[in-house]
Amino acid sequence: MIRRIGKYTIGFEETPSIIGYASVAGKMENEGPLGGSFDKVIYDSYDGLDTYEQAESMLQTEAVSLAISKAGLKADDIDCIFAGDLLNQCTGSSYALLDFNIPYLGQYGACSTMAQGLIMASIFVESGAASIAMCTTSSHFCSAERQYRFPLEYGGVRTPSAQWTVTGSGSCVLKNVKKGPSIARATVGRIVDLGIKDANNMGAAMAPAAAQTLKNYFEDTQTQPSDYDLILTGDLGEVGSKSLYDLLKREGIDISSRHNDCGLIIYDRKKQDVHSGGSGCGCAASVFCSKILSEMCDEKISNILFMATGALMSPTTCGQGAGIPSIAHLINVKNR
Amino acid sequence: MIRRIGKYTIGFEETPSIIGYASVAGKMENEGPLGGSFDKVIYDSYDGLDTYEQAESMLQTEAVSLAISKAGLKADDIDCIFAGDLLNQCTGSSYALLDFNIPYLGQYGACSTMAQGLIMASIFVESGAASIAMCTTSSHFCSAERQYRFPLEYGGVRTPSAQWTVTGSGSCVLKNVKKGPSIARATVGRIVDLGIKDANNMGAAMAPAAAQTLKNYFEDTQTQPSDYDLILTGDLGEVGSKSLYDLLKREGIDISSRHNDCGLIIYDRKKQDVHSGGSGCGCAASVFCSKILSEMCDEKISNILFMATGALMSPTTCGQGAGIPSIAHLINVKNR
Numbered sequence: 234m235i236r237r238i239g240k241y242t243i244g245f246e247e248t249p250s251i252i253g254y255a256s257v258a259g260k261m262e263n264e265g266p267l268g269g270s271f272d273k274v275i276y277d278s279y280d281g282l283d284t285y286e287q288a289e290s291m292l293q294t295e296a297v298s299l300a301i302s303k304a305g306l307k308a309d310d311i312d313c314i315f316a317g318d319l320l321n322q323c324t325g326s327s328y329a330l331l332d333f334n335i336p337y338l339g340q341y342g343a344c345s346t347m348a349q350g351l352i353m354a355s356i357f358v359e360s361g362a363a364s365i366a367m368c369t370t371s372s373h374f375c376s377a378e379r380q381y382r383f384p385l386e387y388g389g390v391r392t393p394s395a396q397w398t399v400t401g402s403g404s405c406v407l408k409n410v411k412k413g414p415s416i417a418r419a420t421v422g423r424i425v426d427l428g429i430k431d432a433n434n435m436g437a438a439m440a441p442a443a444a445q446t447l448k449n450y451f452e453d454t455q456t457q458p459s460d461y462d463l464i465l466t467g468d469l470g471e472v473g474s475k476s477l478y479d480l481l482k483r484e485g486i487d488i489s490s491r492h493n494d495c496g497l498i499i500y501d502r503k504k505q506d507v508h509s510g511g512s513g514c515g516c517a518a519s520v521f522c523s524k525i526l527s528e529m530c531d532e533k534i535s536n537i538l539f540m541a542t543g544a545l546m547s548p549t550t551c552g553q554g555a556g557i558p559s560i561a562h563l564i565n566v567k568n569r
Numbered sequence: 570m571i572r573r574i575g576k577y578t579i580g581f582e583e584t585p586s587i588i589g590y591a592s593v594a595g596k597m598e599n600e601g602p603l604g605g606s607f608d609k610v611i612y613d614s615y616d617g618l619d620t621y622e623q624a625e626s627m628l629q630t631e632a633v634s635l636a637i638s639k640a641g642l643k644a645d646d647i648d649c650i651f652a653g654d655l656l657n658q659c660t661g662s663s664y665a666l667l668d669f670n671i672p673y674l675g676q677y678g679a680c681s682t683m684a685q686g687l688i689m690a691s692i693f694v695e696s697g698a699a700s701i702a703m704c705t706t707s708s709h710f711c712s713a714e715r716q717y718r719f720p721l722e723y724g725g726v727r728t729p730s731a732q733w734t735v736t737g738s739g740s741c742v743l744k745n746v747k748k749g750p751s752i753a754r755a756t757v758g759r760i761v762d763l764g765i766k767d768a769n770n771m772g773a774a775m776a777p778a779a780a781q782t783l784k785n786y787f788e789d790t791q792t793q794p795s796d797y798d799l800i801l802t803g804d805l806g807e808v809g810s811k812s813l814y815d816l817l818k819r820e821g822i823d824i825s826s827r828h829n830d831c832g833l834i835i836y837d838r839k840k841q842d843v844h845s846g847g848s849g850c851g852c853a854a855s856v857f858c859s860k861i862l863s864e865m866c867d868e869k870i871s872n873i874l875f876m877a878t879g880a881l882m883s884p885t886t887c888g889q890g891a892g893i894p895s896i897a898h899l900i901n902v903k904n905r
Binding site: 235237241243284313319320321322323324327328330331334335340341342349352357359360362363364380421422423545546547549550553555560 | 573653657659660664670673685689692700759881889896
């Protein structure tokens, strides 16, 4: 049974469980604080293939394949998969999933895609539209740089507020089994544009969307930050996380003692030259599907909010001088 | 209640109803056979704005706005909207929906997006995840040409199998009200790639996906083409429709007496120079949300299959020599 809680939040009575998950990451991500916790590491940017785009698809293929086998299933058991990525026309996903032959619904939420996919999969499983559903997403530093910024060979200098696109992927398998990490509630975000136009400061552009979704969730559920073991944002980075604290303080909400950000967790910013932190769909996905779900399975944490944020602009709209519309989708994951 | 029918099909017991719909189209579309049946017509490619991309967003803004008001609602009544388009990073939708302040879940199904959005909205409404949900999509000839092909000023010659991107948008509002055109069943498609690499022959690339989804649906529901008043594909055009007939005949299925295609309906190919027919997300959306839903409301037709098809490649993957993965999502719309 699904019921609506307040104006923006959805509650799941069966609480669809994550029965399998997997993460794949690049060499640099494995050299950071989460080194050793990914299911697979890609040491070559091309992963032995011809293009960065093919390598990105392969990250997703591997993450989906591993998540299915860790759940003790085969591809034919999956009723539906939700996937998306940052590449134009979401081709990272469409080529990645080609050989699985699983009914596919493409999602576009930019870097919020992992949370969006988890919401969709939960609703399908809880409602009976699927017995078993999956979600996945990916990003790749080299394919993102080429598409959004400059050719790598150009060696462009990055601004301090810029973030580093994570090479990685994460994937989850969901089923109603009443055990393990389960999706209890979800808040679908609304698009926000406060007029930030600097494509090298995504954190600041996304923070207002994060603040809005979090505020809506706390109001709808009548809970507060201290009710949760962790409030994990997707990839606000250092600049965006500070903006989020500031915006929420104006609303009388202080998350600083509970908050962490996937973009801050994945790299060691003292040793790794990533400026404001990690970003990309694969950032939230690979952190959530490694460290976070492991800690939930080990019962180190048992009630968390996972909110991935996305910047919904394109290089074309930035070039045309438009603002950066952003969004944040939230899920409450609880151990059963 | 949602129940699964066979391996790939979903059945809706409440059958979420389309309580409001609207279409917006360009000048050329209004000069075709459907002239006069669109809710609004844009006579200037820029729609008085600065860029084709802004004009495309405005098509969607208008279609959503009109559908909401035709349903007798206001934006604040809508719990969730599903939208997507062909522009990189789906910016047609993100900028179009900015001011509505409706919870938003971006979809990417290329030209299959209207059927995908209807499936998502139906599942949200039927399951209680939303009381009222919407979907919309758009395309614009000029923004699509610029992004996928050549600058308009170049005046490139088109091959006979090429299709003409429709300037248009369509939008639907869904709610469980037990009257009018309602979604009874849905089949989510699987990605198919039979190796066609010609980006000027999308119809042929998409036909195998259409054949697969239709075959799955007939098997799951134990129905046949003659059970339906109309089997409407999205935008296979002339070349793709012929391929679909051929592929289905091999499976012993003959849809020719019931089939029509939005890409063939929207233009008069004898008078309008559109080669194989119309295409783009806005093709299926604007035809479905004008002529088709009007005929259902007037009870001229009362039990149809609407299957929009999408080609999931990008200019980058085509340039890299990859095949064109395709997908087709189907809904069964019945009058209650």
